[in-house]
Amino acid sequence: MRLATWNVNSLPVRLPQVLDWIDRKAPDILCLQETKVPDGRFPSAPFRDLGYEILFRGQPAYNGVAILSRRPLSDPLRDFPGESDPECRLLGATAGSLRILNLYVPNGQDLETPKYRYKLAWLARIASLVEEEKARYPGLALLGDFNIVPEDKDAHDPVALAGQIFLSAPERQALSRITGLGLHDAFRLLHPEPGHYSWWDYRQGMFRRNMGLRIDLILLSSSLEKTLLSAEIDREPRKNERPSDHAPVFVDLADS
């Protein structure tokens, strides 16, 4: 079973690339972020034609998340329980014994801004949600754009970026709170070395020079971690014309 996540930075713009990637990699479940498309304009047909069930929640211009699945989805979660976040950043669904949470963590802009405080508050709500979800669903996977650099080796220049947005201690503590609930960074379990990134700035030839950040993560509960076969960041779509600034990340799990 192949689980994937990709921040596409506009699904309308990237649709041909997403369809091409599905054709090449055949994910069973694909979580998308930054679809930037309101629900009434979501391009459902091409995905349904490929045999995917779709769950999506979008808004004009910003944010937006979607889950595509070749297996039937149930128990959809479209927002935090009992409240309404005006920003479309969270989707959950169940596929068999697998529970999926698709996250688009707020960027946070800069420390000492309201957006940073929103990011930390959002992450605290996620930690509570994950606690509840994990109690209900042992086979839990969090996939998405976390907008946090977990460790210094996940950044091309951790010295220059030290203490700044994405690397600040409160952000890393928020991520640690989630991983401390028993969720494991799948890519890191198999690839401990530095130099692996999932995002590269469009400017200054950052991709060509492999100066990026690893901020797109797949976190697996212990029962899923035991079935982990492989984890990859696919750099190929970043070489396309008009690419997303993020690469897709995927894991293969043994059917258990």
Add this chain to the structure above:
DNA sequence: ATGGCTGTCAAAGACAGA
């Protein structure tokens, strides 16, 4: 170097991203 790209909305340039 409060820069540089890219996308949205809307029809220029502000806002946001990371």
